[in-house]
Amino acid sequence: MTSSFxxxxxxxxxxxxxxxxxxxQDELRKKLQHSRDTGTPLRVKYGIDPTGIDVHLGHTVPLRKIRQFQELGHQAVIIIGNYTALVGDPSGRDEARSRRLTADEVEHNARDYLAQVGKVVDMSRAEVHRNGDWFGRMxxxxxxxxxxxxxVAQLLTREDFARRYREERAIFLHECLYPVMQAxxxxxxxxxxxxxxxxQLYSFMLARDLQAQQGLSQQIAVMSPILVGLDGVRRMGKSLGNYIGISExxxxxxxxxxxLPDGVMRMYFELLTxxxxxxxxxxxxxxxxxxxxxxxxxxxxxYHSAEAAVAACQRWQxxxxxxxxxxxxxxxxLDASLLTSGTLSAVRLLxxxxxxxxxxxxxxxxxGGGARTGPEKSPITTHDQQVSVSDGLLVWAGRKKYCRVRIG
RNA sequence: GGGGGAAUACCUAAGCGGCCAAAAGGGCCAGACUGUAAAUCUGGUGGCUUAUGCCUUCACAGGUUCGAAUCCUGUUUCCCCCA
Known part of the structure; x- marks a missing residue:
């Protein structure tokens, strides 16, 4: 057992x-050494608020890290923040979350989320906790x-709170509790x-303080960079619409x-492979x-079989x-009654x-020149052009939108 | 409880009586160029049976005007400050 690490x-x-x-920095080595010496796996925490997440590659960065810890023999501990979800993570936000989720929504999200996490983390060897288990009893x-x-001074060392404070924007009391709860x-x-x-640095450090106060061993913060999204600039996120979901x-x-912009490839390789x-x-x-x-x-x-990946690639090529x-x-x-002697004006067709x-x-x-017809993509030149429509006609609206007409 | 400020299209944000369907960025769409990358350039970005035309938009409801996003009244929402 001892030598299993x-x-x-x-x-x-x-x-x-x-x-x-x-x-x-240096404590991680010590912890690992101690763990190996005593044959005790490290307890590796990763928390997430179940706010309705379509897991995308950005989320997989820490999830993959959990997986790696698991493969090294350590214990994954996933925290479902069903209570913290009621607050809303103020990190990086300029405004407080506008709507509170209901308990039912949160639980539904949690299950949905865990199912997705299972694609990356070995759930059979992971502990899962809901923080409502302890906060609900307080x-x-x-x-x-x-x-x-x-x-409060400690809270204001957080950049996001500090900025909001400086800019005289609202900081709600329950938001202040968020890092405390997480810790x-x-x-x-x-x-x-x-x-x-x-x-998350602030919350992570706060956790160390609280652990020390309780006479516990202090945790090490292992922080990933933020994965940029398809635009190559902003963080990958659902609301920004620049993400690749793992269920796609x-x-x-x-x-x-x-x-993807070329410039982000190195980061993607490093974080995702x-x-x-x-x-x-x-x-x-x-x-x-x-x-x-x-x-x-x-x-x-x-996320798919290797064959599927190759097939997708070939199809793209x-x-x-x-x-x-x-x-x-x-x-x-297309309703046949729209046609007059087999033709329809271009605008109406589209x-x-x-x-x-x-x-x-x-x-x-x-x-703008984006409307075309037929396999040869011959352009429609004027808006009132009468297009003769036959069954099976290909119609293009730009390069990404297209369809085949079925007269019915 | 008192005082101040703000609400404009997807977002930020101009406009403060007619020239406003509404400046400017961003985003987004399309075209050129490409590796459907980036960068760059160009055009577009309320709706209308096809329009130097009409209709609906500037928080909401009224009002003043020949004419309002712009002025007045009320309502709602948000923010800030003082207590």
């Missing part, structure tokens, strides 16, 4: 890959006691390591990968498109890289097919 240096190499910051006196350990979770589950983004079909993922970094650098020194294909197939294989028509052209029914939401939009599309 890999050597400390080896563990460190795995753990620190793609990690922006470990605080305190009395108001307990809460006061907890609050008595934290000062308390670490006390409850006796965390040795906590994973998360760098924006392989081909959808492929398309999104290939649209196990490929050795010298190998990555070799790839990036070559043709960048090939590197991107390698990246995409690697990641897609993690054929349909988008090459000249082949898309293989997923949807059929759209709206009738649902490719444009209004005649004005269709008109603009045509004037």
């Amino acid at each position: 890999p050597p400390v240096e080896e563990q460190l190499r795995v753990i620190t890959r793609g990690i922006e910051k470990v605080v305190p 009395s108001f006196a307990d809460v006061l006691g907890l609050c008595g350990r934290v000062t 308390w979770d670490s006390v409850e589950i006796r965390a040795d390591v906590e994973l998360g983004g760098t924006e 079909p392989a081909y959808e993922m492929m398309k999104k990968f290939m649209q 196990e490929l050795p970094m010298d190998e990555v650098d070799r790839l990036l020194a070559g043709h960048l498109k090939e590197a991107k294909v390698a990246l995409a197939t690697n990641v897609i294989s993690q 054929a349909e988008i890289g090459g000249e082949a028509l898309p293989s997923d052209i949807p059929d759209v029914a 709206t009738a097919l649902g490719l444009c939401t209004s005649n004005s939009e269709a008109r603009r599309l045509i004037e």
